Amino acid sequence: xxxxxxxxxxxxxxxxxxxxxxxxxxxxxxxxxxxxxxxxxxxxxxxxxxxxxxxxxxxxxxxxxxxxxxxxxxxxxxxxxxxxxxxxxxxxxxxxxxxxxxxxxxxxxxxxxxxxxxxxxxxxxxxxxxxxxxxxxxxxxxxxxxxxxxxxxxx
Amino acid sequence: xxxxxxxxxxxxxxxxxxxxxxxxxxxxxxxxxxxxxxxxxxxxxxxxxxxxxxxxxxxxxxxxxxxxxxxxxxxxxxxxxxxxxxxxxxxxxxxxxxxxxxxxxxxxxxxxxxxxxxxxxxxxxxxxxxxxxxxxxxxxxxxxxxxxxxxxxxx
DNA sequence: GCATCATTACTCGGATAAGAAATGTCCGAGTCGCGCAGG
DNA sequence: CCTGCGCGACTCGGACATTTCTTATCCGAGTAATGATGC
Numbered sequence: 428x429x430x431x432x433x434x435x436x437x438x439x440x441x442x443x444x445x446x447x448x449x450x451x452x453x454x455x456x457x458x459x460x461x462x463x464x465x466x467x468x469x470x471x472x473x474x475x476x477x478x479x480x481x482x483x484x485x486x487x488x489x490x491x492x493x494x495x496x497x498x499x500x501x502x503x504x505x506x507x508x509x510x511x512x513x514x515x516x517x518x519x520x521x522x523x524x525x526x527x528x529x530x531x532x533x534x535x536x537x538x539x540x541x542x543x544x545x546x547x548x549x550x551x552x553x554x555x556x557x558x559x560x561x562x563x564x565x566x567x568x569x570x571x572x573x574x575x576x577x578x579x580x581x582x
Numbered sequence: 583x584x585x586x587x588x589x590x591x592x593x594x595x596x597x598x599x600x601x602x603x604x605x606x607x608x609x610x611x612x613x614x615x616x617x618x619x620x621x622x623x624x625x626x627x628x629x630x631x632x633x634x635x636x637x638x639x640x641x642x643x644x645x646x647x648x649x650x651x652x653x654x655x656x657x658x659x660x661x662x663x664x665x666x667x668x669x670x671x672x673x674x675x676x677x678x679x680x681x682x683x684x685x686x687x688x689x690x691x692x693x694x695x696x697x698x699x700x701x702x703x704x705x706x707x708x709x710x711x712x713x714x715x716x717x718x719x720x721x722x723x724x725x726x727x728x729x730x731x732x733x734x735x736x737x
Numbered sequence: 738g739c740a741t742c743a744t745t746a747c748t749c750g751g752a753t754a755a756g757a758a759a760t761g762t763c764c765g766a767g768t769c770g771c772g773c774a775g776g
Numbered sequence: 777c778c779t780g781c782g783c784g785a786c787t788c789g790g791a792c793a794t795t796t797c798t799t800a801t802c803c804g805a806g807t808a809a810t811g812a813t814g815c
Contacts, residue, residue, distance in 0.1 A: 428661075429583065430671050430699075431799085438695050442695075443682070453748065455747095455748095459681050461682060462676070462683070463680070467800050470799090472749090483750090485748045485749050485750090487807080487809050488748090488809075490748075490749090510583045513584070517587065519587060526736075527616060528616065530735050531728070540594065540597075543718055544585075547657065554705035555702045558701070563695060567694060573686070577682055580681040586760085587760085608788085609787080622760065625790090631789095639769090640766095640786085640789090641786065642785065642787070643770080644769075645788085
C-alpha cells in the first residue's frame with residue numbers, strides 16, 4: 428500500500444508551473460528541474476492532461492501549462508489523476524464463498540467490512556480535498572526566494 | 583495504490599475467530615471458511631501474530647486464536663499488521679535535486695508537500711483507529727443467524 | 738521588401754522492456770495426542 | 777488396571793516460484809517556428 432512516486436513528481440511539477448511565468452514548459456525542462464527521468468515524467472503529465480489539470484501544446488515552444496489556477500486544484504485531484512479512482516480496498520466478497528458463504532443465506536445489504544474501509548477511505552479523500560495547491564504554495568512563499576529561484580531555473 | 587487482499591482476509595478471519603468458540607482454529611479450517619489459498623492465508627496470519635493480534639499454538643488441536651478481545655482491536659491495527667507501517671506517501675526529497683535543488687539554499691523545515699500528504703494520511707489512520715472490530719461484529723449480529731452459521735461451519 | 742513555401746527541429750503521445758512487489762506454492766522443524774507395552 | 781514411552785499426524789513457519797504492477801525507456805506522428813525562394 429504505497430503511492431507511486433508519480434504523485435510527488437506531479438505536485439512539485441504543478442507548483443513549478445504555477446511559479447514559472449513562461450507560457451508553457453516542456454518535459455525536458457520540467458524533468459531537469461528535479462532530476463527526474465524525462466520520459467516517465469511525461470507519462471505522469473499525460474495523466475494530468477487526461478484528468479483536465481494540465482493542457483498540452485505541441486511543436487516548438489510547446490509544453491504543458493496549468494489548466495486552471497492552483498486555487499482550484501486539490502491534492503485529491505492530483506492523487507486521483509495519477510493513481511486512478513479505483514478504491515484502495517478491494518472487496519472481493521469472500522464472505523459469500525467457502526463453507527461460510529455457502530451456508531449463509533444470500534446476505535442482505537453491503538459487506539460491513541467494505542463499508543468500514545470505505546468510511547476510512549472517505550476521510551482520507553476529504554483530507555486531501557481540503558488542501559489546495561494554493562495552500563502549499565502559500566507555505567512555500569514564506570521563504571521569499573523560492574519564486575525567483577524557480578524562475579531562474581526554468582525560464 | 584491498493585491494499586493487499588490480505589487485509590480483507592485478515593478482518594474476516596479475525597471476526598470468524600471471534601465468533602467461533604473452539605479454543606484455536608488451524609489454517610485449513612480458516613481457509614476453507616472463505617475458500618482462500620491456505621498457505622498464503624497462513625502467511626498473512628503470521629503477520630498478525632508478529633503484530634500481537636493473534637497467538638499461535640502448534641501440534642494437533644493447535645492453530646490461531648485471538649490475542650485480545652475484539653473491543654481492543656481496531657482496523658488500524660489490522661492494516662498496519664498486514665501492510666506494514668511505512669507511510670504510503672514516500673517523500674524522496676526531489677525538491678533538493680535537479681536545477682532547482684542546486685540553486686536553492688538548503689531548505690529549512692520539512693517538505694511542505696510531504697507534510698500535507700502526512701496530514702491526509704493521519705486522517706485516514708484516525709478513521710481506521712476509530713473503528714473497532716467489535717463495532718463491525720455488532721453490525722453483523724443484526725442478522726441473527728450469523729454466529730450460529732459460522733460456528734456450524736468452523737467447529 | 739514582402740508573401741509563400743519547404744525544411745527542420747522540437748513537442749507530445751502511445752507502444753515497448755526491465756525491475757520490484759504482491760501473490761501463490763511447497764517443504765521442513767517442532768509438538769501434542771494417542772496407542773501400546775510393561776509393570 | 778495404571779503408568780511411562782514411542783510413534784504418528786497435525787500444526788506453524790519460513791524458503792522457493794509465478795503473476796501482476798510499477799517504473800523506465802524508446803520511437804513515431806504532428807506542429808509551429810524558421811529560413812530560403814520567388815515575385
